[in-house]
Amino acid sequence: MQVELIDEGQKLTEKQRQIILDLIDQAGLKIAAPAQAELDITIVDNHTIRQLNRDYRDIDRATDVLSFALMEGEEPVDWSTISMKEGQEPLNLHLGDIIISIERAIEQATEYKHSLERELGFLAVHGFLHLNGYDHQTAEAEKEMFGIQEEVLSDYGLTR
Template sequence: MSLAISWNNEQEEYEIGDSLITMLEQILQKAGEAEGLHEGEVALTFVDNERIHELNREYRGIDRPTDVLSFAMNETGEDEPEIIYELEEGEELADLPDMLGDIIISVTRAQEQALEYGHSLERELGFLFVHGFLHLLGYDHQDEAAEAEMMSKQESVLAQVGLTR
């Protein structure tokens, strides 16, 4: 097994094509390699601002849309949603891939930020994806040192797949 993405598109503003998913899979492999992680699955969902606003309010208590949300499977706490596996007939828990967590990206916000920062939407989506992935692994940007470390890791991965500013 290797690192994999299972994805879902819940927005209609931007067509999610095979080339974008292939690029995100490359980003996942590079980010995983950099962290010594070679197996697992990430669930990726593309949404609009309205939906991410709802999720942000419900799970983070923040009443506004954001660009990306991450929900790590290894986190437990009162704010974390309960995770329930629905097994297919004949399937066992051991058959399931190692789910790392969920990444939810607002394509609406990504489009706005790409314009604001003067780069492509693909670069912005790649940035948000690797950012979300690092959050799944426990990275955060609560202070300047942690933010600098996370930014360095993100930019390194993006450079490896040709998504520089």
């Protein structure tokens, strides 16, 4: 999977950058996303994410993570049903964009009493799952999405 990680304020350490990239790869394997999938993750401040939240969701406040999926649907994408014709070159598939507020991540890590790395990882995986059609609008969907998130984070060693 190709991930472009843009740190607008240059706030991430190299370790934090690598954790985010590793977790996206791990989450991609977990849901069997295609290896040629692409996405962008941008780390911003509260002011920037508030503007995006206001402009695209009509909610005038900072949030922790926003996902802008290019493939919107009612159900999670079942990648096993999407196949290439024999001999066809695999196309790069841009899933969308994840925007994370570093300031909200720091606040939430303190509030939840876990590391910033765990919070950044949670937000990245959460956003990635949204790009792939997962949501938490019903109790059943939330259980599935949060179960995947926790499994990916735990397997990586980022527990609460």
